[in-house]
Amino acid sequence: MPDYKPQTIEKKWQDRWRDARAFEVTEDPEKPKFYCLEMFAYPSGHAHVGHVRNYMIGDVVARMKRMRGFNVLHPFGWDAFGLPAENAAIKAGTHPEKWTLDNIAHMKGQLQRLGISYAWEREIATCLPDYYRWNQWVFLKMLERDLAYRRRSNVNWCPSCNTVLANEQVIDGKCWRCGTTVTTRELEQWFFRITHYADELLDASETLTEWPEKVLTMQRNWIGRSEGARVRFALSGPESRVAGRDSRLADHANAEPETANSHPPAVNEPPAASRQALAAIEVFTTRIDTIYGANFIMLAPEHPLVQEWSQEAGADEFRRSLQRFQSQDRTARLTGEVEKEGFDTGRTAINPFTENPVPIWVANFVLIEYGTGAVMGVPGHDQRDFEFAKKYNLPITRVVEDAAMTHGAAEASSAASQAYDGAGSLVESGEFTGLDWEEANRQMTAAAQQRKIGEGTVQYRLKDWGISRQRYWGTPIPVVYCKACGMVPVPSDSLPVLLPKVVEFSGRGDSPLAQIPEFVNTTCPHCGGPARRETDTMDTFVDSSWYFFRFCDPKNTELPFDPDKVAYWGPVDFYSGGVEHAILHLIYSRFFCRVFRDLGMTNMSEPFTRLLTQGMVLKNGQVMSKSKGNVVDPDDMIQKYGADALRLYVMFVAPPEKEIEWTDAGLEGSWRFLARVWRVVDQLAETIGGEGIPSPAELELNDAERGLRRKTHDTIRRVTVDLDPRVHLNTAVSAMMELVNELYAFCGRTDCLRIGQQAEELSTVGAVERASTVAVLKESVEALVRMISPFTPHMAEELWEVLGHTGGIVAAGWPAFDEAVAKAEEIVIPVQINGKVRARLTVPADTSEDRLRELALADPQVVRHLEGKAVKKVVVAAGRLVSIVAG
RNA sequence: GCCGGGGUGGCGGAACUGGCAGACGCUCGGGACUUAAAAUCCCGUGACCGUAAGGUCGUCCGGGUUCGAUUCCCGGCCCCGGCACCA
Numbered sequence: 001m002p003d004y005k006p007q008t009i010e011k012k013w014q015d016r017w018r019d020a021r022a023f024e025v026t027e028d029p030e031k032p033k034f035y036c037l038e039m040f041a042y043p044s045g046h047a048h049v050g051h052v053r054n055y056m057i058g059d060v061v062a063r064m065k066r067m068r069g070f071n072v073l074h075p076f077g078w079d080a081f082g083l084p085a086e087n088a089a090i091k092a093g094t095h096p097e098k099w100t101l102d103n104i105a106h107m108k109g110q111l112q113r114l115g116i117s118y119a120w121e122r123e124i125a126t127c128l129p130d131y132y133r134w135n136q137w138v139f140l141k142m143l144e145r146d147l148a149y150r151r152r153s154n155v156n157w158c159p160s161c162n163t164v165l166a167n168e169q170v171i172d173g174k175c176w177r178c179g180t181t182v183t184t185r186e187l188e189q190w191f192f193r194i195t196h197y198a199d200e201l202l203d204a205s206e207t208l209t210e211w212p213e214k215v216l217t218m219q220r221n222w223i224g225r226s227e228g229a230r231v232r233f234a235l236s237g238p239e240s241r242v243a244g245r246d247s248r249l250a251d252h253a254n255a256e257p258e259t260a261n262s263h264p265p266a267v268n269e270p271p272a273a274s275r276q277a278l279a280a281i282e283v284f285t286t287r288i289d290t291i292y293g294a295n296f297i298m299l300a301p302e303h304p305l306v307q308e309w310s311q312e313a314g315a316d317e318f319r320r321s322l323q324r325f326q327s328q329d330r331t332a333r334l335t336g337e338v339e340k341e342g343f344d345t346g347r348t349a350i351n352p353f354t355e356n357p358v359p360i361w362v363a364n365f366v367l368i369e370y371g372t373g374a375v376m377g378v379p380g381h382d383q384r385d386f387e388f389a390k391k392y393n394l395p396i397t398r399v400v401e402d403a404a405m406t407h408g409a410a411e412a413s414s415a416a417s418q419a420y421d422g423a424g425s426l427v428e429s430g431e432f433t434g435l436d437w438e439e440a441n442r443q444m445t446a447a448a449q450q451r452k453i454g455e456g457t458v459q460y461r462l463k464d465w466g467i468s469r470q471r472y473w474g475t476p477i478p479v480v481y482c483k484a485c486g487m488v489p490v491p492s493d494s495l496p497v498l499l500p501k502v503v504e505f506s507g508r509g510d511s512p513l514a515q516i517p518e519f520v521n522t523t524c525p526h527c528g529g530p531a532r533r534e535t536d537t538m539d540t541f542v543d544s545s546w547y548f549f550r551f552c553d554p555k556n557t558e559l560p561f562d563p564d565k566v567a568y569w570g571p572v573d574f575y576s577g578g579v580e581h582a583i584l585h586l587i588y589s590r591f592f593c594r595v596f597r598d599l600g601m602t603n604m605s606e607p608f609t610r611l612l613t614q615g616m617v618l619k620n621g622q623v624m625s626k627s628k629g630n631v632v633d634p635d636d637m638i639q640k641y642g643a644d645a646l647r648l649y650v651m652f653v654a655p656p657e658k659e660i661e662w663t664d665a666g667l668e669g670s671w672r673f674l675a676r677v678w679r680v681v682d683q684l685a686e687t688i689g690g691e692g693i694p695s696p697a698e699l700e701l702n703d704a705e706r707g708l709r710r711k712t713h714d715t716i717r718r719v720t721v722d723l724d725p726r727v728h729l730n731t732a733v734s735a736m737m738e739l740v741n742e743l744y745a746f747c748g749r750t751d752c753l754r755i756g757q758q759a760e761e762l763s764t765v766g767a768v769e770r771a772s773t774v775a776v777l778k779e780s781v782e783a784l785v786r787m788i789s790p791f792t793p794h795m796a797e798e799l800w801e802v803l804g805h806t807g808g809i810v811a812a813g814w815p816a817f818d819e820a821v822a823k824a825e826e827i828v829i830p831v832q833i834n835g836k837v838r839a840r841l842t843v844p845a846d847t848s849e850d851r852l853r854e855l856a857l858a859d860p861q862v863v864r865h866l867e868g869k870a871v872k873k874v875v876v877a878a879g880r881l882v883s884i885v886a887g
Numbered sequence: 888g889c890c891g892g893g894g895u896g897g898c899g900g901a902a903c904u905g906g907c908a909g910a911c912g913c914u915c916g917g918g919a920c921u922u923a924a925a926a927u928c929c930c931g932u933g934a935c936c937g938u939a940a941g942g943u944c945g946u947c948c949g950g951g952u953u954c955g956a957u958u959c960c961c962g963g964c965c966c967c968g969g970c971a972c973c974a
Contacts, residue, residue: 212892226974363972366974384972666899669912731910733911733912734900735910738910832907
């Protein structure tokens, strides 16, 4: 008997699959489709086990679905633009393209050696013009529809390094590299108007019933919707000037916060209205019900009015205070690590509800990015405001009292030690006094609106997505700047704007494209005059926001994809990847899907029906990484144990969404199991592989045979539901292990194989005498081989062939089970007395409740325990247990 | 602080709608085979008491509902993840 030799088998089947184009698919309206996708890979070099776990999970699903008759699209590709390629270029002098393509070649080999069933003919790499030209195409469409726009925004700038810095690279206001004090600089940045879909993205998250709650929560937090009101406090006092009527600050404050490989976001935003004098200060509040307690106003240091006042003659003191705040570390200010402080501007505004003048302060903890950059100070009901008021001796009043508080406590509470932010009803609040705070919120918002001093509004944490990157290895943004015509989009028919190959990497941080005159200098598509190209490239998250559509039609040269093809394949039925993409990639993709929908390219709103976030693979308690030196290279494991054992181990050790701790012993255990499967199947092949063996359904079976048959059908049932819809891959494997144990026991019992006597090999005892034994074994073994094939496809195919089949295991289909056969004929019913199991009854499965009660009460163990006690009650759950209450 | 997910043997983990807690695997121990070892096959492995039959305890802690709770309810502790001076 040949030993289990995974390496030989695996090579053989991988070659066959490739030659037969086994996993390539086309649209087939006759068959139900299934789009199975794993997040494509960044070609960083070598994939480790942590990376490939995801592909294994997807492959089990894809292979299983194929066997169940689905037309399965299972493609793969490369998220190939990005910073590491550029860094490698600077460091090693390799061109980013060569570095990237070499890595892709290596990693593709790794995936093929794992036997992942990809439709490789659909492979895409985002760094190739066939792909990124469609980024440019979408960009232009978005520009047409005002979903892409350009805006000046402030970024951190190091004057010595001559580069933009990320917020994280600014330490105590200084450059992390050279220690120079960081300044801000205004740069033109491109944005995608994702906030246009903020509400829809939030609301539609309700429809994503097959997404993990964790991810939905993260997305909701990220979008950060909060309902409140804007209220205008008119300026008063001698210094106030009344100029423009509209005091609205610009809405969308700034760029997307920092992302993993992003370029720094805007630091702050001088709103459009900044250069006008304002008639009123608009504040954002979620607690308009407390406005009678608003005893002061606080502005962000970057607030336009503050900026304006600081310019005035004689405002030296003002300027000094302001500069102090502005020199405070930005990150520390954002996270509240600096002490809360402020200064009085000397100006006042009118609280529109009390009509009392309130002082206007500047406070370093008010953020220009959020709301209107101005807040009302309600020290009675907000802890920060309370501390601020205490510090600067501002009046504290309570306007909401909970029911337990004695009436008239309002004044006394000014001496309280903290703000009250709980529920209650209003006091000292004019016509609103006595209302419950939530009702007051509604009525006061309406009143503000009616009196034209404010309105209900919704505020989001989500900001528009800043996509400009001063980098080489990305998609060129397809616009040019012409002296005469201004910004002019590159016409669609002259796409792609190719990324030039020859480039020098200064490492200076400015876009390398700006150094290439042949790229920069062009002609204006509009007037034909001289023009300069945009030299920033797109954030790589643009590339990954729609690649799943491209897979449906990867060779299309007319459009990013044929809408009909996407209509057939979409949406992605099963999508798996790491949780680290829960926010960025998964929100961007949902955004892009809506953009394509609104372009009329698809009628889907959501791209991914089911999402699985797979857990990481740890070794020695830590995430695998090259720098920690704890990576497990799948190729090493394949050499030792084979791809199948590796796949099985990773699938078995824990549920897919949990993290796993790598152990060599565990992998070895899986290898042992496969060798055990191999032995029993191979050894039985001659007996059960013949022609004309009837189905056991048509034969008279003895007890042992019926037992094995029952186990077989029950296992098929369990594995089937564990895989689909549950995707409990670990329990599916354990069910199959049980079946194998049962097969060994059966063979030992019926003497059809000699097990365990002479060791290394099993020995066939001779022709199995009973036809029914052969039939039952055949059914069991063939079901096993088919069920295990999504996990260990190479071994399964080989065994299928050994069993005398041609045409492959997918064609054989998924095994069916008979519910009636799967059910046990005899079951063990526990008998509880006062909650403790005291006896077990072995009875036919269909024993009636009355009969069970009778048998239980007659059982000697039960009788013994009931001695001297009176039976008060007997509960019988047919098929489950008998519970006796006695005392 | 707000939102979400968790807490089960020495370890990874099972337990579908409340019904025998610990499936399956790892580790460890024992046996068979072998001159021997490896491999293989079989058996055992939550804790405590007992020679055994059997008993007691046991799913983070404290209560509750129920004939019966890992599962449901109330209160608390701890861990993980997200958001957070967000007004």
